[in-house]
Amino acid sequence: MTSSATIMMVDDHPLFRKGLKQLFAMEPSLELVAEASSGEEALELAKQHEPDLILLDLNMRGMDGLDTLRAMRAADVASRIVILTVSDNNADVVSCIRAGADGYLLKDMEPEDILDQVIQATHGKLAISQRLTEILASALRKPDNSGADTLSTLTSREYQILQLIADGLSNKLIARELDISDATVKVHVKHLLKKLGMRSRVEAAVWMVNQKRPESHQDRAH
Structure with missing residues (x-):
């Protein structure tokens, strides 16, 4: 039997974290090992737990998701990092991918789709909301x-x-x-x-x- 992929979530909304936790509990191939409510806390926990995947919110108080992402990559955090946010702003998408994110998902996706994309990401696949693929492709030309x-x-x-x-x-x-x-x-x-x-x-x-x-x-x- 293959071991579960370890996940850490970073989001300053406790209710959203609770919802994600319930979602992941239904999937035996995923194991939630840490959750953080701020970028600073996330940086410490990422080094401590070295999770396979980090789900990172973009719009957080204090140190935002993009700064957190850059700080993690600068600190050589090797985990795959997927942004999970409400923002479908073109500039946000491109900035995050250029800063080293391994994917970009939107919170308004169906829970099953989020779960499916997260599982894909733990297998090394590109996790990106479908409607953002074209935005990203155009921006990167x-x-x-x-x-x-x-x-x-x-x-x-x-x-x-x-x-x-x-x-x-x-x-x-x-x-x-x-x-x-x-x-x-x-x-x-x-x-x-x-x-x-x-x-x-x-x-x-x-x-x-x-x-x-x-x-x-x-x-x-x-």
């Missing part, structure tokens, strides 16, 4: 450089890894798929993000999904 030109700067291995990121695979799964170490995948991801001028793997995944994959690259990926 870079008019100053064509996709083909940018992709041509990648090595065959980097391109291969970028395709697997776009398919929603985590570093661990990519390492298994390509029979290389997690550390090697990490190095490749760092290099390809730098070449693409992007700051997060989710940003790269959404961008890649919207590219026409050039023939020359598929030929040279052998």
Whole structure:
């Protein structure tokens, strides 16, 4: 039997946390290990518990979700972090993904859909509300450089890894798929993000999904 994925939720509304707790209690593959009502508390608990997934509200009093997200990434918190908020503001979505969020969900989704997306996220998949995908794709299109030109700067291995990121695979799964170490995948991801001028793997995944994959690259990926 596989072990449960551990989750921490960060939200300054006790009633919403209670609702989520009840939702997760119905799902044996998820285990809630911590809850925080502020960014400062969340940062401490994230380091203490090292949960598989952190669900983070954006509009919190004091240290908001975006600042908390940046602080967690700066502190090398390796957990997957998914924003769960009421804001479908384009700028918020793009800022969070660029700051290293692994997904962006809206609180007005059906509870079953939130649960489904959370489970997907624990498996390394991209968790994003459907209506935000197009917003994100448009915002991440870079008019100053064509996709083909940018992709041509990648090595065959980097391109291969970028395709697997776009398919929603985590570093661990990519390492298994390509029979290389997690550390090697990490190095490749760092290099390809730098070449693409992007700051997060989710940003790269959404961008890649919207590219026409050039023939020359598929030929040279052998």
